Amino acid sequence: MPRVILGFDDAEAVAQYAAREFVRRARSAIEAAGCFRVALAGGHTPRRVYELLADPTFARQVDWEATHIFFGDERAVPPDHPDSNYRTAFETLLSKVKVPEVQVHRMEGERSDLDTAATDYEATLSEVFDLSVESSLPRFDLVMLGMGDDGHTASLFPGTRALEETRAWVVANDVPQKAMRRLTLTVPVLNAARCVMFTVEGEDKAAPLAAVLEGPHDPHRYPSQLIAPVDGELLWLVARDAAARLTREPEDPANSRSPS
Ligand code: 6PG
Secondary structure: OEEEEEOOOOHHHHHHHHHHHHHHHHHHHHHHHEEEEEEEEEOOOOOOHHHHHHHHHOOOOOOOOHEEEEEEEEOOOOOOOOOOOHHHHHHOOOOOOOOOOOEEEEOOOOOOOOHHHHHHHHHHHHHHHOOOOOOOOOOOOOOOOOOOOOEOOOOOOOOOHHHHHOOOOOEEEOOOOOOOOEEEEEHHHHHOEEEEEEOOOOOHHHHHHHHHHHHOOOOOOOHHOOOOOOOOEEEEEEEOOOOOOOOOOOOHHHHOOOOO
C-alpha cells in the first residue's frame, strides 16, 4: 500500500484533518466489525487532535461505547505525572467523551518491573483482539504516531534494542537518550495496522523528516523508516514548517483520495 504524504499550512490544519480521519476510520471500523481499536500517539503534537475529538462537533460522530483506546508507548512515570502520555490523553480527550473506562487500556509506566508490565499489556491486547500471542498480530484500525527530532517514533529510538524485536508485541525499551526505560508497541504490531497516521509539525522536524522520507534507508538512525504497514495505509500529515526540507512537494489534501 503506497504511503501518502499530505502537506498543510500549519499545525491546526494538520490537527483538523487528523481528527476527521480518526472519525472516518472509527465509523468505518464500527460499521464493519462493531468496534474501533485505536492506538494513541504520545508527545505534544497530538494534543490538539485530542482536544478537537473532545469537541461535540467531532465527539458526537464517534460511537465511544464501541471504541477501545490503546497507547503506542508510555514513559516510565505514574499516570498523573506531567510526562505521562496517558495523562495527556485523559486531560484532553478521555475525560470528556463516553468511552467506557474498561476500554481504555493504559500502559503501566509506573511499575518497577516494566518487562512484566509489557507482557501484561500483550495479554490485554490478545484479550481485546481475541488472539494468542503465538498466532497472528493484533491489527489496529488506526495507529497514531508522532516523530521525534531524531527520527524516532513511539518509543523506538535510534540504536535501541526494541528496533530489532520481531516476536514481542510490546517491550520495555532502554532509551539512553532519555536516561529512562519506556514501554512501546513493536514494529511488527505497528505494521500490522489497517492505517498508520503520522502527524508532524515544527521546524525542528524538517531535517529528520527529509531524512526519513527522502534519505537513504537507515532505520537504525531513523526508526520512523521502519513503519511500513504490511497490508494497510501509511499517512503522513505534515505541516509546512516540518516539510521545509522535502524536495518533493507533499500532496494537497484537497486532491487526496481521502475525503477527510
Ligand atoms: C513519546 C511519543 C514520541 C513522540 C515524538 C514526538 O512518548 O514521546 O510517543 O514518539 O511522538 O517524540 O513528540 P512531540 O510531538 O512532542 O514532538
